[in-house]
Amino acid sequence: MRLIIYTGKGGVGKTSTSAATAYKLSELGYRTLLMSTDSAHSLGDSLDMELPTTVTNVKENLDVLEVDIIHEMKFRWSEIQDYISAFMLSQGMGEISAEEMAILPGMEMIAALFYVNQFNKDDRYDVIVMDTAPTGETLRLMSFPDITNWYLEKGFNTLKRIMNLARATVGKLMDMPLPSNEVLESINEIKRNMEQVKEILEDPKKTTVRLVLNPERMVIKETMRAYTYLSLYNKNVDMLVVNRVIPESAGESHFFTEKLKEQEGYMEMIHNSFDPMEIKMCGMMSTELRGHDKLVAMADAIYGDQDPTMLYASSSPMSFVTEGGIDYLNLKMPFVDGGAVELFRINSNTLMIHVGSQKCNIQLPDSLIGADIIGADFKDSKLIVKFKRE
Ligand SMILES: Nc1ncnc2c1ncn2[C@@H]1O[C@H](COP(=O)(O)OP(=O)(O)O)[C@@H](O)[C@H]1O
Numbered sequence: 001m002r003l004i005i006y007t008g009k010g011g012v013g014k015t016s017t018s019a020a021t022a023y024k025l026s027e028l029g030y031r032t033l034l035m036s037t038d039s040a041h042s043l044g045d046s047l048d049m050e051l052p053t054t055v056t057n058v059k060e061n062l063d064v065l066e067v068d069i070i071h072e073m074k075f076r077w078s079e080i081q082d083y084i085s086a087f088m089l090s091q092g093m094g095e096i097s098a099e100e101m102a103i104l105p106g107m108e109m110i111a112a113l114f115y116v117n118q119f120n121k122d123d124r125y126d127v128i129v130m131d132t133a134p135t136g137e138t139l140r141l142m143s144f145p146d147i148t149n150w151y152l153e154k155g156f157n158t159l160k161r162i163m164n165l166a167r168a169t170v171g172k173l174m175d176m177p178l179p180s181n182e183v184l185e186s187i188n189e190i191k192r193n194m195e196q197v198k199e200i201l202e203d204p205k206k207t208t209v210r211l212v213l214n215p216e217r218m219v220i221k222e223t224m225r226a227y228t229y230l231s232l233y234n235k236n237v238d239m240l241v242v243n244r245v246i247p248e249s250a251g252e253s254h255f256f257t258e259k260l261k262e263q264e265g266y267m268e269m270i271h272n273s274f275d276p277m278e279i280k281m282c283g284m285m286s287t288e289l290r291g292h293d294k295l296v297a298m299a300d301a302i303y304g305d306q307d308p309t310m311l312y313a314s315s316s317p318m319s320f321v322t323e324g325g326i327d328y329l330n331l332k333m334p335f336v337d338g339g340a341v342e343l344f345r346i347n348s349n350t351l352m353i354h355v356g357s358q359k360c361n362i363q364l365p366d367s368l369i370g371a372d373i374i375g376a377d378f379k380d381s382k383l384i385v386k387f388k389r390e
């Protein structure tokens with residue numbers, strides 16, 4: 001299974017590009033799922049059809065799923081919701097509804113990623129195209145497997161402690177409801193799921209992230225930041241889609257001449273910043289991009305005769321190599337000033353890297369557990385950490 005994730009700033013054309021790609025893939029004969037994790041639910045608009053909250057077949061080889069978190073909470077995670085509700089009641093707080101649970105941060109993302117994991121296991125699709133919410137939200141999705149494990153670990157341990165406490169005080173007044181075995185098993189299941197999701201997302205041959213942008217200064221800057229963080233989270237970014245490019249033939253008027261000159265500057269900025277990454281372009285279309293025919297035209301503009309499942313880059317931003325008795329961790333960190341990187345060793349097998357407000361935990365391979373860090377270097381947009389084994 002291939003997973004293609006489109007992300008980028010709001011309004012740049014993620015949903016259109018995702019839908020366009022999905023149409024093209026289905027027409028190439030791939031069993032395709034187009035899914036959206038954006039709570040704004042705009043896939044239906046783009047495809048020009050009403051979409052329910054479950055997987056829907058829209059044409060041969062093409063299913064669509066707009067993840068609706070309230071639906072997920074009600075129908076897929078009801079045991080956990082029941083437990084949390086009981087817990088809230090026991091604490092003198094009101095019951096919590098599926099609607100309230102749904103606003104807890106990150107729920108949409110967990111739900112979407114679980115679908116991906118399930119479909120991967122079932123071998124139900126050849127390709128999943130994921131349309132996402134604007135960048136900030138999606139970066140959280142990308143860092144999610146790590147964060148969730150930490151979060152669940154804590155939650156799980158707390159539950160276990162409560163259980164033990166409950167056993168020790170049987171017969172006394174106990175307000176706390178005991179989580180049932182089903183709830184504990186559900187939590188375990190979430191952990192297992194997240195581990196598997198991480199494996200899919202960080203396999204550079206399975207998952208690639210494609211950044212959609214417009215030739216505008218602020219958008220380019222945000223795209224650069226997104227690229228940095230995605231590399232930090234070890235996600236293979238293999239393409240830029242520059243959308244809404246004004247065609248040279250736009251017009252003779254003074255307005256367009258100025259606009260085109262400005263655009264040329266931005267295109268140069270994009271190339272200078274991102275080369276040698278694959279850069280695709282799509283022109284500004286004169287009509288609203290809605291429905292099959294216009295989306296297929298968009299896909300043709302972007303991909304031409306190429307197969308969108310192609311890997312335009314195939315290596316992971318993070319790698320470990322051994323040379324002359326020294327182990328090196330290499331981590332690609334585009335657009336980062338080395339001085340802004342902080343490195344911490346949390347325990348014998350975990351490194352934590354801070355860049356700006358983002359942090360990520362790196363699990364060291366077994367061979368490096370307990371190895372000494374003997375130096376760190378930053379050059380050519382790459383962080384290099386050196387280890388010496390005991
Ligand atoms: N190349 C393009 N030419 C003309 N209109 C476009 C183009 N790309 C996107 N649009 C329009 O811009 C609006 C936002 O696009 P959308 O794909 O929903 O962006 P996003 O999902 O990034 O918010 C939509 O109305 C869409 O039809």
Ligand SMILES: [Mg+2]
Binds near residue numbers: 015016042
């Ligand atoms: Mg969108």
